[in-house]
Amino acid sequence: TDATATATAFGEEQEALVLSAWNAMKGDAASLALKFFLRIFEIAPGAKQMFPFLRDAGDAPLENHPKLKTHAVAVFVMACESATQLRNTGDVKVREAALKRLGVTHVKVGVADAHFEVVKTALLDTIRDAVPDMWTPEMKAAWEEAYDQLAAAIKEEMKNAA
Numbered sequence: 001t002d003a004t005a006t007a008t009a010f011g012e013e014q015e016a017l018v019l020s021a022w023n024a025m026k027g028d029a030a031s032l033a034l035k036f037f038l039r040i041f042e043i044a045p046g047a048k049q050m051f052p053f054l055r056d057a058g059d060a061p062l063e064n065h066p067k068l069k070t071h072a073v074a075v076f077v078m079a080c081e082s083a084t085q086l087r088n089t090g091d092v093k094v095r096e097a098a099l100k101r102l103g104v105t106h107v108k109v110g111v112a113d114a115h116f117e118v119v120k121t122a123l124l125d126t127i128r129d130a131v132p133d134m135w136t137p138e139m140k141a142a143w144e145e146a147y148d149q150l151a152a153a154i155k156e157e158m159k160n161a162a
């Protein structure tokens with residue numbers, strides 16, 4: 001499915017696919033967050049340098065970082081919110097103050113477009129592995145659309161912050 005076709009098809013069913021996966025996963029958020037991070041760094045080892053709490057940690061095991069869960073869960077939860085907004089309004093509007101801060105933060109740590117693709121792939125892989133029985137092309141498309149629209153909103157704000 002191309003992006004346009006998916007976007008026009010975003011409705012209750014797509015929102016339900018995103019939320020049902022998250023409901024099945026959220027009880028296990030800590031180990032899910034770890035897997036998500038490991039997948040990001042497997043695809044793009046250099047991305048580790050962006051996270052201050054990892055950069056300063058030497059070779060300490062990733063699972064010992066208390067901050068590790070925060071970013072992973074933020075991406076999951078905001079993608080869910082994005083799905084709800086897409087279903088309601090066909091557009092993603094993160095709260096303006098929150099979005100501004102996200103723009104500033106991600107510019108400051110040096111996030112580029114390619115990193116959003118890495119995080120997207122890692123997100124989809126993590127969900128696929130976490131809920132293999134639920135995973136379908138339709139579910140994948142719904143998460144992709146929710147993520148793409150959210151990433152687009154953040155990238156737009158990054159332009160303003162740069």
Ligand code: HEM
Pocket residue numbers: 047050051052053067071074075078079101102105106109111115116117119147150151154
């Ligand atoms: C910080 C969300 C994509 C790297 C944050 C924060 C949130 C967030 C909520 C907390 C700070 C704040 O509120 O300003 C998201 C979402 C993303 C996304 C929803 C995608 C849709 C990325 C990507 C990268 C990245 C692609 C790079 C691989 C970081 C880093 C921080 C951060 C390094 C600062 C962490 C720290 O200092 O503790 N992000 N992010 N993010 N994000 Fe993201």
